Amino acid sequence: MPVIDFRVRPPFRDFLGMVMYGQPERRDRFTRQLGFEPSRAATEQSVDLMLAEMDRAGIDIGVVIGRNSGLLGSVANETVLDFVGAHPGRFLAVASIDATNRKAASAAIDRAMADGFRAINIEPGACAIPMQPDDRRLYPIYARCEDERIPVIMMTGGNAGPDLSYSMPVALDRVLADFPSLKVASSHGGWPWVTEILHVAFRRPNLYLSPDMYLVNMPGMADYVAAANGFLADRFLYASSFPFCPIDSYAAWFRTLPIRPENMERIMYGNAAAFLGLTDEASA
Numbered sequence: 001m002p003v004i005d006f007r008v009r010p011p012f013r014d015f016l017g018m019v020m021y022g023q024p025e026r027r028d029r030f031t032r033q034l035g036f037e038p039s040r041a042a043t044e045q046s047v048d049l050m051l052a053e054m055d056r057a058g059i060d061i062g063v064v065i066g067r068n069s070g071l072l073g074s075v076a077n078e079t080v081l082d083f084v085g086a087h088p089g090r091f092l093a094v095a096s097i098d099a100t101n102r103k104a105a106s107a108a109i110d111r112a113m114a115d116g117f118r119a120i121n122i123e124p125g126a127c128a129i130p131m132q133p134d135d136r137r138l139y140p141i142y143a144r145c146e147d148e149r150i151p152v153i154m155m156t157g158g159n160a161g162p163d164l165s166y167s168m169p170v171a172l173d174r175v176l177a178d179f180p181s182l183k184v185a186s187s188h189g190g191w192p193w194v195t196e197i198l199h200v201a202f203r204r205p206n207l208y209l210s211p212d213m214y215l216v217n218m219p220g221m222a223d224y225v226a227a228a229n230g231f232l233a234d235r236f237l238y239a240s241s242f243p244f245c246p247i248d249s250y251a252a253w254f255r256t257l258p259i260r261p262e263n264m265e266r267i268m269y270g271n272a273a274a275f276l277g278l279t280d281e282a283s284a
Contacts, residue, residue, distance in 0.1 A: 001265050001268065001269060002060045002061070002269045003057075003058055003059050003060050003061075003238070003251070003268045003269055004059075004060065004061045004062075004063065004092075004238065004268070004269050004272040004273065005054070005057075005059045005061070005062045005063065005238065005239055005240050005242070005247065005251075006063045006185070006187075006210050006212070006237045006238060006239035006272050007063060007065065007187060007210060007212050007239035007240065007241045007242070008050075008062035008063060008064055008091070008239075008240065008242045008247070009064070009065070009075075009241075009242060009243060010047055010050055010062075010064060010083055010242075011041065011042065011045035011046060011047060011050065011243070012047055012079070012083050013079045013082070013083070014073075014074065014075040014076055014079040015075055015079070016045060017073050017074075018067065018072060018073035018074075018075065019072050019073055020042075020243055020244065021042075021045065021243070022073065024042075024043065027042065027243060027244060028043070030213070030244050031244055031245065031246075034213060034216040034217060034218070034244075034245060035216065035217050035253075036216075036245055036246055036249050036250070036253075037246070037249070038243075038246070039053065039242065039243055039245075039246035039247070039249075041053055041242075041243070041246075041247075042242070042243030042246075050242070050247065051087075051090075053242075053246060053247040053248045054090075054247055054248075056248040057247050057248040057250075057251035057252070058251065059247060059251065060090075060269075061089075061090065061091065061092060062090065062091045062092075062242075063091070063092050063094060063118075063239075063272070063276070064080050064083060064084055064091050064092070064093055064094065065080070065094040065096065065121045065153060065187075066079070066080045066093075066094060066095050066096035066121055067096050067121065067123065067126075068096040068097060068098050068099070068121075068123070068127070069123055069126040069127065069128075072123075072126050072159070074096075075096065077093075077095045077096060077108070077111070077112060077115075077117070080093045080094070080095065080117075081093055081115055081116075081117075092118050092276060093115075093116065093117045093118060094117060094118055094119045094120070094121050094153055095108065095109075095111075095112035095115075095117040095119075095120055095121065096120070096121040096122075096123075097109060097112075097120060097121075097122065097141070098127075099122050099123075099124060099127055099131065099137070099138055099141060100127055100128065100129055100131070100137065102137065102140050102141065105141050106140075106141075106144060109141075109144060109145070109150065113148075113150065118151070118276040118277065119150065119151040119152060119153050119185075119275075119276060120141075120145055120150055120151070120152050120153070121152075121153045121154075121155075122138070122141070122152055122153070122154050122155075123154070123155040123160070124138060124154070124160075124161070124166070125155070125160045125161020125162065125166030125167070126155065126159075126160065126161060130161050130162055130166065132165075132166065132171040133154060133156060133171040133172045133174075133175050134171040134172070134174040134175050134178075138175075139178070142175060142178070142179045142182055143179065145182055146179045146181050146182040149181075151182075151183040151184070151185065151275055151276065151277070152182060152183070152184050152185070153184075153185045153187055154172070154184055154185070154186060154187065155186075155187045155188060156169070156172050156186045156187070156188070156190055156197075157186060157187065157188030157189050157190040157191040157192075157193075157197070157211070157214060158188035158191055158213070158214055159188075160188065164192075167188075167190065167191070167192070167193060168193055168196070169190050169193050169196045169197045169199075169200045170196075172184070172186065172190070172197075172200065172207075173200045173203075173204065176200065176204040176206055176207055177204065179206075180204075180206055181206065182206055183206055183208065183275060184206060184207055184208065185207075185208040185209070185210055185237060185275055186207065186208070186209050186210065187210050187212065187239070188210070188211065188212060188213070188214050188241075189209045189210055189211030189212065189214055189215070189224065190209065190211075191211060191214035191218065191220060192214075192219065192220065194219070194220030194223050194224065195220075195223060197209065198223060198224075198227050198232070201227070201231075201232055201235065202231055202232075205235075207235065208235040208236070208237055208271065208275055209224075209227075209232060209235065209236055209237065210236075210237035210238075210239045211224050212239035212240065212241035212245075213240075213241035213244045213245050215254075216245065216250070216253065224236075225257055225258065225259060228257075228259050228263060228267060229258075229259055229260055229263055233260075233263040233266055233267070234266055234270075234271055234274075235271060236263075236266075236267045236271060237267065237271055237272050237275070238254065238267050238268040238269075238272070254268075
């Protein structure tokens with residue numbers, strides 16, 4: 001079956017200035033805590049080795065996401081577009097915006113959609129001025145994306161802000177209620193608030209979850225898997241969170257999870273394809 005890895009950060013240009021490449025000891029500590037050995041592609045900062053990992057893992061498409069964050073490092077949309085363009089058919093681009101500047105964000109969305117980006121990435125807690133997901137400064141951006149059917153990826157788990165409050169699901173729940181037609185994917189899957197984010201996903205059908213690195217041998221893993229086998233089967237997203245997890249080792253581990261085969265196919269391809277609009281194009 002085809003596979004989409006929903007969160008890949010390649011060792012390329014602006015990405016190398018991000019914390020995950022700029023602080024390799026921190027990254028590799030996370031990797032080993034999850035039970036993996038660090039990826040050679042990450043330690044040697046090699047795109048070719050990353051592509052080889054994707055081939056070994058059977059990953060057909062990687063989703064490459066821009067970032068606008070003073071806290072974690074930024075990746076310009078132009079960098080994402082150049083990388084995706086250099087590897088036609090292998091990657092999909094997601095644009096990031098300056099969420100603190102409504103007019104600049106609106107212009108960036110216009111450019112991104114014209115350039116073929118698939119979604120918009122917003123990391124409220126990692127902005128230069130940290131915000132909660134339900135900060136009213138973000139509402140015009142959400143409204144724009146809902147009206148134009150632009151999916152939004154939002155980091156609302158893990159290291160989502162200066163303290164744990166920025167990953168708490170309550171604020172995201174309010175956003176999903178206020179914009180019921182806006183498709184939102186939570187990168188890092190709302191971890192560590194696993195029970196709470198699963199409740200939000202149960203009551204808000206516009207929420208997709210991508211626990212990625214925080215699924216691996218972590219508290220709450222069994223609950224995520226239970227949801228993937230049940231009500232969340234069509235909204236659970238497969239993602240390695242490379243370079244924190246090696247693409248090939250993560251894929252091999254993920255395929256051992258007790259997830260029903262028909263759900264595994266949705267999780268590793270169909271759900272991401274639907275979220276990013278690939279299925280709409282195929283049926284057109």
